[in-house]
Amino acid sequence: MAYTVVGKSVRRVDAIAKVTGKAKYTDDFSERNMLVGKILHSPYAHAIVKSIDVSKAKALPGVEAVLTYKDLPDIRYATALPGVIEAIATDDVDVAELKYGTAGHPFSLDESHRDKEDRRILTQKARFVGDNIAAVVATDALIAAKALKLIEVEYELLEPLTSPEAALKEGAPLIHDDSERNILSSNGYEIGNFEEAVKEADRVFEGEYETSIVQHCHMENQVSHAYVDSDRRIVIMSSTQIPHIVRRIVAQSLGISWGRVRVIKPYVGGGFGNKQDVCIEPLNAAMTLAVGGRPVRLELSREEAMIDTRTRHAFKFKIKTGINNDGKMVAIHISAISNTGAYASHGHSIAGSAGGKFRYLYPTKALKYDPITVYTNLPVAGAMRGYGTPQIFFAFESHIEDIAKKLNMDPVELRKKNLVEVGYVDPASKNKIMSCGIRECIEKGKELINWDVKKSLYKEQSGDKRRGLGMACFSYASGTYPVALELAGARIVMNQDGSVQLQLGATEIGQGSDTVFAQMVSEILGIPMYMVHVISTQDTDITPFDTGSYASRQTYVSGMAVEKAALEVKKKVLEVAHKLTDLPAHVLDLRDQYVVMKESGEQVIALEIVAMQSFYDRVNAQPITSDVSNNARINAIPFGVTFAEVEVDIKTGKIKIIEIYNVHDSGKIVNPLLAEGQVHGGVSMGIGYALSEQLLFDEATGKPLNNNLLDYKLPTIMDTPDIGAAFVEKEDPTGPFGVKSLGEPPIVSPAPAIRNAVLDATNVAFNRIPMNPQRVFEKFKETGLI
């Protein structure tokens, strides 16, 4: 459909705020008098605290509180002024014994559907190097750092389990007493009957693939501050994707009523899923309680943030595929081991989610998925852009390429024989594919990279620098339905001049959601963008409830709430216009700040006059607002493809990306410029994932080796080629304005496309990423290329 504002590359609503420095982030709200919190991390990957002596730390002038697992604040005491202020908690709660989960999922009324609760604010048992043993609150950061050094801890060392293999071996010590064989979960599925189907296949192929631990490296580290307000509530300002979930988890971690916590989210400097986890807020809350409610600031350094927040799960896959001679896959079996590190976080759901989103791309008669998520004594893996799909698609899109090679088939043609079609209903989720542009995406990608010409050009290569082409496809989802609740809220308040404020539960974290929401409102209400004022800050006290920014849900799921809110305002405007003009509301529409005749576009009455009437009509005054909630019980499946051209330096093992294109079917693109930005960011992240990024640990001790931005090889602008983005806009009937998700998808397919291009160039199949120069060099030696 043709729209006025939707589909246009309008400027971000926060562009000026951000380039002028007026946009305020969490730390911009820090005040000079705030106390500073710092954390004592375990130096051992697996150990029990035998004794802990904080007396010297406590005695240091400027130290206001020292917390350990055994003396977390008594909430009732800390916040009570006897006779004046009642205590926050109504029951006696031993905070030190409370367990909670940190994953940023909506709460579930179904107990079996809740996240694993295996975390305490501070622990007696260190489960990874970096685990939180104690904490200090002091008047400044230097004193706090000094106090940490004065805490004397005696550890009993346990065997560090630094790999899933070690964790799974018979007799391995249990990382969590209540876990079986260090397995967090092993929930797979089988569609059809794999064993039967694979028997009928003409050929069977097997492959093994492996991904590494990487980290989000968002620009702004985790930071928060917390205090107890005069209403006796814990107020936390935090750089989070999920303020309403932070509220819940902080309350759970302290055993208090959820309404006793208020969370405020200002501008956020990136999250990529790492801020869809509640990492520092419970401890920050405990810190303020320990100092009588005074404000305490808690900020992680980069070195801390890289190991003490979350990482991306490393996966090992074994895939077995039965395929007929015509190229039709009939049976797929994927088994996976996911390394979730020391605590559950999102671990149990990420392996499942990967298998769920994979299902939409190549429907087969039989598909069996067997994931095991394993605890190890490494930093905690959690949500990260793609949520398991970069891993599974790296494996499968490498595997299908290997099959094509072995079958001597064009890998693109092989994929096309197996791609999903519109109308397909996923047998497990019951989601129906209502739109699908994957074939057009492939055609567009081939064209952009000049596939056919280059393919023949690079056919026979020798020499030190060899070029190759590769591609990979993916399917994704828009939000989490039907796995989790998809509730979103929006509120619109119209001013006297017809301009509006838009309040959202959904969080802007840099992705541009505020802008696309404003475009939707601008479109529906027929007002220019500058008349839509987005309240970018979320405050659990007043913002409509929304579970937050994750799962690529915002434009689709929260967009539905925005659309609903705007349509309600439009309805009210037209009702007032009807009262003023006697024209039936259904023949009217809104355009260019006017109520117009829907058909002819003829202007009937200025929006401003209607708005003024709504405020000041002596009899019928009723300011025009809407405050809606939408429970999305549907999902739209986006698709896409990466095409990459690489040049491999055989002697140095250096892989250079010559060209790379992502082509997405994400339904209607609300803002092409912002969409392109999403693709640039995702592909860049995918390039790092493919070629250079890996968080390294000493195998014997579990100590991190490169938890800093010098040694961790995030691609710089010098490593990043021009990235091409294109869109096939198959409007989905379920999405507002026909949108499907685009937030995470760009990260999913670059790594396998690059891997397949390297295979094309060198005939060497890398089944493990990153393909960094050392690993490439070793593999080339191994395969005899050098």
Next chain:
Amino acid sequence: MAYTVVGKSVRRVDAIAKVTGKAKYTDDFSERNMLVGKILHSPYAHAIVKSIDVSKAKALPGVEAVLTYKDLPDIRYATALPGVIEAIATDDVDVAELKYGTAGHPFSLDESHRDKEDRRILTQKARFVGDNIAAVVATDALIAAKALKLIEVEYELLEPLTSPEAALKEGAPLIHDDSERNILSSNGYEIGNFEEAVKEADRVFEGEYETSIVQHCHMENQVSHAYVDSDRRIVIMSSTQIPHIVRRIVAQSLGISWGRVRVIKPYVGGGFGNKQDVCIEPLNAAMTLAVGGRPVRLELSREEAMIDTRTRHAFKFKIKTGINNDGKMVAIHISAISNTGAYASHGHSIAGSAGGKFRYLYPTKALKYDPITVYTNLPVAGAMRGYGTPQIFFAFESHIEDIAKKLNMDPVELRKKNLVEVGYVDPASKNKIMSCGIRECIEKGKELINWDVKKSLYKEQSGDKRRGLGMACFSYASGTYPVALELAGARIVMNQDGSVQLQLGATEIGQGSDTVFAQMVSEILGIPMYMVHVISTQDTDITPFDTGSYASRQTYVSGMAVEKAALEVKKKVLEVAHKLTDLPAHVLDLRDQYVVMKESGEQVIALEIVAMQSFYDRVNAQPITSDVSNNARINAIPFGVTFAEVEVDIKTGKIKIIEIYNVHDSGKIVNPLLAEGQVHGGVSMGIGYALSEQLLFDEATGKPLNNNLLDYKLPTIMDTPDIGAAFVEKEDPTGPFGVKSLGEPPIVSPAPAIRNAVLDATNVAFNRIPMNPQRVFEKFKETGLI
């Protein structure tokens, strides 16, 4: 009716915030980098600026901008970054030529009903000593003050008209070119036919009475700061009673769309009506525009605030009353001259409002009211607690006392013969008296002060110290209906534990409205007070629309919106409970955090379970909120009486108050302790009005003589007796929980009661207040008492 929370003296919701210093007022939000604005005031009461040279001021290092009437900022230029930020204004507007009104009234769609627009942000014609001629914005206050001294102004002096008599004399210069004979308005009314009715009266009495100019003296002076945000809007934080009206008037003063202004109101340190006027915000907005949108802070000193904001109108009354021998008044004629000072502000409506509210007390066959509101070259009079009624009731309650004396009737009995009864319909407003406890108030007051015993005890006095008793009655209103729009809004958001946030358009300015609103919500939802979190800050971007805090409208008018919002939430809670239990919603009620059987009180399901269901039911999730607006088209009339006992020191002229009681029929009292506080404050203000307060001016030049808290005699705690407060709770069917107004009423009747007590003690009738020692001494000499 019996309630659980309503009617109880619960602690103020902001008590802890205020006593611990956590409550943040406007200046607490000032930031170190803010520029400082200062104003150049006219030293002449009536003068024209012939020339103004700001070059020296502009040249002073640290001066960022100098504004005069002729170079107010070009809005288009100041806020535009060409090519990046569009200008705010869409039309060319000459701000220097824009006129606006400052009164905090709701806007009216009826042009004839709007406030007089006679003000410019800066003026070329000084109309009182203190008028705003120029302004400076500098990096700090010292530089700004120095710069003011460097501005060279040449004035052409005009005759200063320092009294209504001078202003009204033939040939007096016009203060405003478009005013006739310096008269702002002269809208009176006549009910019945006075001339005919008075002829039929048995006796006719006449009297003249006069009140003085006083000032509000709220603790927190006018203060605001303003900046242009990255959304290109002017954001103003201000200590105001009326944020939504500030938004409108600032926009009008600058000729921009109203939605381009955002106003935030934090805690306010008192207003008493003075902050129901938009005194400094337009200039503050102009200041930030003049410096490219950088934040500018504008705070008035006490000396400035006392003459450059608003004062209480001084009135002169002539009253003629026809009365029958049985004591029944049959015809009243009140003519009044109201001195409104240099600009209109509320002037035109205050004289009218006084006459309107007076009408309810003693209905007579004929009542004629002839007010004239006159411009003079004195500071601007505006809204102040009572809004004209302390003046008119001082006059009439003195007059009726004088009549009783002349008729040798008991003044209480005389009043009782004339008092209104339930069911009376005011012929002009059509307001119907639905509740009236004035007779019970009088009885209670008599009892409290031991009237009969003391009256006989003090009958025959001589000596230097003489005691006497006096009383005076009043009627008032609850809000402004039917004169103005009475729109109020409230929003409630329920949390997962059943606690709620309450967002109000109505402004807490110290009177305790947040607390009584929270009580109403607590009562209706059956949750304890600590589970109602009031958002005390108003922000025009997100707070429900409400015209603000004035006219004693909050508990009554805004209370209706709060009640409506809470009832909507209750309805939604019971609907969810119905879904969960199958019990019909109409048999259910809310009590003690439970859904209960309405009749038996038996607990059915915990509120928390209902709330959780509303958030997390996978199919029916719909968080429970309400966002309502209420247009109150009704008014309830409160009544009351003051009883005072005084001891007059004949030799010094010093009047000491021995006992004083105010007894109010304000309907249901939601919070007796807060109500008592209102009475204490109002009576204390009334004592100052009666005995000591007067803003003095040099008659020849109009220069203020005592615009500071040393020379202006505000009563101190040493001047204030124990004040007694009592209530006759005639629940009014129109008010939420039966309330009527109480905010302003306590100020209305103390002055005449004290005056009548002095008359009783000394036989000397003071027809002018304040009765300060000098005036008392002079009068005693004049009457031969000394």
